[in-house]
Structure formats: C-alpha cells, structure tokens
Amino acid sequence: MPALSNVVPLRPNRAVDAEPIVVELGLALHAAGAPAGRVEGAMRTLARRWGLRGTFLATPTSLQAAFGPVGQQRISLLRVTPAGVALGRLAELDALVEDDRSPRSLRRALRHLAPAERWGAIPGLFAAAALGGAATLGLGGDLQGVALGVGVGLCVRLLDSWAPAARVAPLLGAALATLLAVTGARFLALPTAWPALLGGLIQLAPGYTFTVAVTEVAAAELVSGAARLGAAVTTFLQLAIGIAATAAALEAWPLLAPAPAAVPAAAWTAAFVEGLAYVVLLQAAFRHTPVVVAGALAGQAASVLSTLVLGPWWAPVGAAALLSAGSEVVGRALGRPSALLLVPALLALVPGGAGIGGLFRMLHDE
Numbered sequence: 001m002p003a004l005s006n007v008v009p010l011r012p013n014r015a016v017d018a019e020p021i022v023v024e025l026g027l028a029l030h031a032a033g034a035p036a037g038r039v040e041g042a043m044r045t046l047a048r049r050w051g052l053r054g055t056f057l058a059t060p061t062s063l064q065a066a067f068g069p070v071g072q073q074r075i076s077l078l079r080v081t082p083a084g085v086a087l088g089r090l091a092e093l094d095a096l097v098e099d100d101r102s103p104r105s106l107r108r109a110l111r112h113l114a115p116a117e118r119w120g121a122i123p124g125l126f127a128a129a130a131l132g133g134a135a136t137l138g139l140g141g142d143l144q145g146v147a148l149g150v151g152v153g154l155c156v157r158l159l160d161s162w163a164p165a166a167r168v169a170p171l172l173g174a175a176l177a178t179l180l181a182v183t184g185a186r187f188l189a190l191p192t193a194w195p196a197l198l199g200g201l202i203q204l205a206p207g208y209t210f211t212v213a214v215t216e217v218a219a220a221e222l223v224s225g226a227a228r229l230g231a232a233v234t235t236f237l238q239l240a241i242g243i244a245a246t247a248a249a250l251e252a253w254p255l256l257a258p259a260p261a262a263v264p265a266a267a268w269t270a271a272f273v274e275g276l277a278y279v280v281l282l283q284a285a286f287r288h289t290p291v292v293v294a295g296a297l298a299g300q301a302a303s304v305l306s307t308l309v310l311g312p313w314w315a316p317v318g319a320a321a322l323l324s325a326g327s328e329v330v331g332r333a334l335g336r337p338s339a340l341l342l343v344p345a346l347l348a349l350v351p352g353g354a355g356i357g358g359l360f361r362m363l364h365d366e
Helices: 016-031 036-049 087-098 103-111 121-138 143-160 163-188 194-204 207-218 222-250 264-281 286-310 315-334 339-347 352-363
Strands: 054-059 062-067 074-079
Touching (some): 016 036, 016 054, 016 062, 016 074, 036 087, 121 264, 143 163, 163 222, 194 222, 207 339, 264 286, 286 339
C-alpha cells in the first residue's frame, strides 16, 4: 500500500470529473520521458489544486491512479510504453502544471500541445552524425577519427530508426559500429578505432536511463527504479556483446585500445557541438537551444572541476550532485524547467561510455 504521505486530503466542493484530466497529464509526462517521481508529483499537484483525493504510482511500463477514500476508490490502470526524453514537451507540460488552470482549460491545452517529435528524420540524422563526430573528438580522436565517428554515428542512427530492429537495436548497432570503426581505422591507418566506435555508438548508450534509475532507487521509488535499472543493464550487455563478438570475428582487439585524453580545447568544442546535437536528439524547442547548449557546457565544467577536487573515480558522483542542485537554482531563476539544463549536462557525465567500455573489457578477460 502506498505511503499515507501520497494521499491528498479530500475537498468535496470540487467535481470528480477532473480525475481523467489528472490521468491525461500523467500519461503526457510519461510519454515525454519524465521520471516516475516527476509524473507522480505533477499528478498530486493537480489533485490538491482541484480538491481530489488520490494515490498515484508510475513505472516505466504502467501508470496507476486511485481516487477517493480507501475502500471506495475509483482506479485507473494503464499499460504504457517507455519513451525517450522530449525536452520541448516536458517544458510545455511543466508550464501547464504551474498554471492555475481549471480541468476544462487544462484538457484543451493538452489537446493543442505541439508534437513531441519536433524534428524530422533528416535533422535527426545530421544531429546523430554531429554527435558521433563530437564525441569522437572529446574521446581523443584526431580529424580522421572524427570523420570516421561521423560516419559511424550516421549509420547507427539509420539502423536505430529501422522498426524491425527496435528490440535488438543495441546489439545490432554495436556490431555495425564495430565493423565500420575497425574497417575505417584499418583503411585510414589509425592507431585506434575506439574513439570513433564509442563516439558513434554513444547515442545508444543508456547512460541517462541508468542515472534516472539510480536516482529513483535513492528516492525510494523502488518499483520504477528497479525496472529502469534492469532495462539499462540489459542494453549495456547488448552493446558490450555486440562489440566483443564483432571484434573477435575481425581479430581487432589491438585496434580497440583507448586514445590519449583530448586536449582541453577539443573537449570544450566537443561539448558545445554535443549540446547542439542534443537539441534535436532530445526533441527540444528551437528557442531552448541556448539553455541546452549551456547544460552540455556545464556538464563539461562540472566534470573538470570534480576531477580536480575528487579524483577520477568520484568525479561523476560529485559532478552529478553539483549539476542537480545547480540546475534547480538556475531553472527557477530563469523560469525554465531544470530538465533543460540537467539532462544534457548529465549525458556528459553518466557512465554510458564507461559502462560500455567496462563490460567490453570484462568480456575480454580484463
């Protein structure tokens, strides 16, 4: 049974017909990639505002709402599909929750929201290619490696958009990226294919999902956190197995050694370009571009600062804590949702690339 703190006191002077609108808002937030705590919190906010008594539970694959006193509850149970992050839609929904709207007004606003997919397939391809090249640069790749990373990122995006491969996209994407990166490195006589491989593949890494899962577990959202954590680990395993199997078939182990760290100018340039790519890949509105890019640069700054203070092992933890607190403060000051800053910042910190590399080396008996 949910904790009593999740039960909103009943105010009987409000109509019960507002209940479906609360559920609609929860579904919209879930479809935009909001964490479980955010979905439940927004639904509780509306319930309190409209005098409803409700208990809510969100997981990656379901949304449950119960209205009324215990023993007389009206229950909605919906099966939903996990979705990627749509920053533009999250910003619009946050604004709707903050507005003091009537149920009828909110329903009309939900009907007239802009599409969650704000950018078409072609901009998505360009953004994935740019992200692949920028990530390769940030991982220590040279100009030839960056060009290779652009090609790998573009091909992985094409595969990821192919519907029949959706369930095994990480496995097939890792195999394809390894094949292209190793073949390209041999053709270009590069000392290592690893920056281009990881740079082109980083778009499939579940780093943000993993971070949200850990946050949810820490916040006692155990059902959602455990499910999300299992999904992230499964994706990491697919990526690692795809890389390891293809590398073994190509006898390419020597080509998958890490490159030397990127010089600071290259790392900052990479963070800036990654921020631009995230505007498209995370479905942010065009007007949010400065905020999203600032978030990516803030992630780079927090990473550098935390590494100097805490060392490389604890740097991601310190940087994530700093960014979480900072994004809330800056978001409130600017009147923008904190997710616009926090999500691109965390994507520079989460153990996406580290997780792939660690599992890959474990499979290689390291």
